[in-house]
Amino acid sequence: MSTGSGAVFQPLETDDPAAVGNYRLAARLGSGGMGKVYLSYTPAGRPVAVKVIRPEFAEDPEFRRRFRQEVQAAQRVHGLCTAPVIDSDAEGARPWLATAFVQGPTLSSAVAEHGPLPVPTVLLLVAGIAEALQAVHAAGLVHRDLKPSNVLLAADGPRVIDFGIARAADSTALTDSGVTVGTPAFMSPEQAAGREITWASDVFALGQVAAYAALGSPAYGDGPSHAVLYRIVHEEPDLSALPAQLRPLVTACLDKDPARRPLLPQIVEMCQAASDQTQLRRPEQWLPGAVAADIPERHALPAYTPTAANPPAAPHPLTQPDGPLPVQPTATPYVPPPAQGPYAYQPTQTAATIGSGPVPPPLPGAPAYHHRAPGSGNPYQSPVLAQRPKRRGFVVVASVIGALLVIGGVGAALNALNGDGKKDSTNSSSGAPSSTGGTTSSSSPSSSAPKPEVHHNVQLPSGYHLEFADDALKPVTNNFDDFYYTCDFSGCSFGSYNTELILLDQGQNGSLATCLSDNRITHLIEKPRLSVGSQVCARTTTGVVALLTYKKGSSASDASQYVVFDVTLWRNAIPAK
Known part of the structure; x- marks a missing residue:
């Protein structure tokens, strides 16, 4: 939030709005490639940073659509080393989002004013950013624009901001016309070359941020953007001036091959090893004295007086009418489930072995740098997401199944759970075969089991989604619920913000029972992870369970990007949330 020199909090100018949404603006914090950032306060007096998107992006409908998706995903990111997104508006005259305000300078401004940081500070900085990226990746996001100006230095540790938002601009007319999203000096080789971007791209950027913090300049030097990008793709950086404790860490992160870059927990281990500690312990003052002294001196919040704003003479399109602003509830952030112990990464590498020998190639379709350890389960699963516990809705399902066991016997309960049209020959009840192929007892009619509803050859174009609760299963574009498909220059992917998705293993039996019990x-889900016959389970908040079987995708000669699925639906399979 710091501008690098002069006052951190700058007065509003005549072309600045007096208010955005329900937030009266108190000061201007700075501007960047995607918009301007302002200081405001919640009705309870908590400071927030409000980013207002540039008009060029606001005029692009595709940007607004993607911005809404990415902000919703960003609201699921919660970590000690991130500045959470707490509110947003993608539909107004100018899109905006509000994040928690972090009191402290950006890494870029701190280095510009005070020079390179000492090694102990850099190690704590890198470990903190790695923890922040774990929270970002756990929400299914790739930061894509990790750089020194997106890292804030608070008194109690670093904070990462703007995670995932850069993706919103990737498919707009601006990028089509040649505008590059991201900062060239901190891009990964695959991002610079326009190839698929995975979580490993953030690891490369982290290595560059570490080099910048320790050297005071980018690892690949300065100069015209095209020259810097060429060096990133084709040349090795000169790290001879880097302190010896940091060189193995930075070298591993800056590997050209995404599959050979370390995992985020390994980066934390390498920081621990470089500091000669089994656990990094942040001292009371982790920043250099000059940087720490700047925080209370230059980053003390100005008194909030609504009349201090300088409203324009004519009504501003973002300014509320005169009079007090209505107090409305802000968007409710996603509250993650309780932590389940350490992150579920099971790497084949360790801090001691990185760079000492060949690294196994990435598994087909898996994120490039997530290597599977023996016995670690699904190789296509994001390891962090594997730790999410079962949601409460499925506890209710378990209770219902238990009641069925008591009332109707084991046979009726199995019939209700399977619901997939397969006969269970192990039923001990004496009932006749049901319409779904199982057997039923006289005390539990087969009508209680959800019936499978099959839809063949459902075509889903890029930019559309399916709503499984609809009677007619067809692509729609209203709000991207349930299951969407989207493509941009970095590739194609499937996703949802209100539905739980599970990519089943090859050979795993796709059924209602599987979709209810599998909790990965x-x-x-990136499209390259699917092949003909791949199956995806979807559990919606409206009680519908869907099993999607991938059949084919569009070819390069087709006029549009699309995929085709066979879809089996079980309505009222779980209690609506």
Whole structure:
């Protein structure tokens, strides 16, 4: 939020709005490639940073659509080292989002004013950013624009901001006309070359941020953007001036091959090893004295007086009418489930072995740098997401199943759970075969089991989604609920913000029972992870369970991007949330 020199909090100018949404603006914090940032306060007096998107982006409908998606995903990110998104508006005259305000300078401004940071500070900085990225990746996001100006140095540790928002601009007319999203000096080789971007791209950017913090300049030097990007793709950085404790860490992160870059927990381990500690312990003052002294001196919040704003003479399109602003509830952030112990990464590498030998190639379709350890389960699963516990709705299902066991016997309960049209020959009840192929007892009619509803050859174009509660299963574009498909220059993916998705293993039996019991939940699946016959379970908040079987996708010669699925639906399979 710091501008790097002069006052951190700048007065509003005549072309600045006096208010955005329900937030009266108190000061201007700065501007960047996607918009201007302002200081405001919640009705309870908590400071927030409000980013208002540039008019060029606001005029692009595709940007607004993607912005809404990415902000909803960003609201699921909660971590000690991130500044959470707490409110947003993608439909107004100018899109905006509000995040928690972090009191402290950006890494870029701190280095510009005070020079490179000492090694102990850099190690704590890198470990903190790695923890922040774990929270970002757990929400199914890739930051895509990690750089020194997106890292804030608070008194109690670093904070990462703007995670995932850069993706919103990737498919707009601006990028089509040649505008580059991201900062060239901190891009990964695959991002610079226009190839598929995975979570490993953030690891490369983290290595560059570490080099910048320790050297005071980018690892690949300065100069015209095209020259810097060429060096990133084709040349190795000169790290000879880097302190010896940091060189193995930075070198591993800056590997050209995404599959050989370390995992985020390994980066934390390498920081621990470089600091000669089994656990990094942040001292009371982790920042250099000059940087720490700047925080209370230059980043003390100005008194909030609504009349201090300088409203324009004519009504501003973002300004509310005169009079007090109505107090409305802000968007409710996603509250993650309780932590389940350490992150579920099971790497084949360790901090001691990185760079000492060949690294196994990435598994087909898996995120490039997530290597599978023996016995670690689904190789296509995001390891962090594997730790999410079962949601309460499925506890209710378990209770219902238990009641069925008591009332109707084991046979009736199994019939109700399977619901997939398969006969269970192990039923001990004496009932006749049901319409779904199982057997039923006289005390539990087969009508209580959800009936499978099959839809063949459902075509889903890019930019559309399916709502499984609809009677007619067809692509729609209103709000991207349940299951969407989207493509941009970085590739195609499936996702949802209100539905739990599970990518089943090859050979795993796709059924209602499987979709209810498998808890490897994600909200984003890259298209390369699917092949003919791949199956995806979807559990919606409206009680519908869907099993999607991938059949084919569009070819390069087709006029549009699309995919085709066979879809089996079980309505009222789980209690509506």
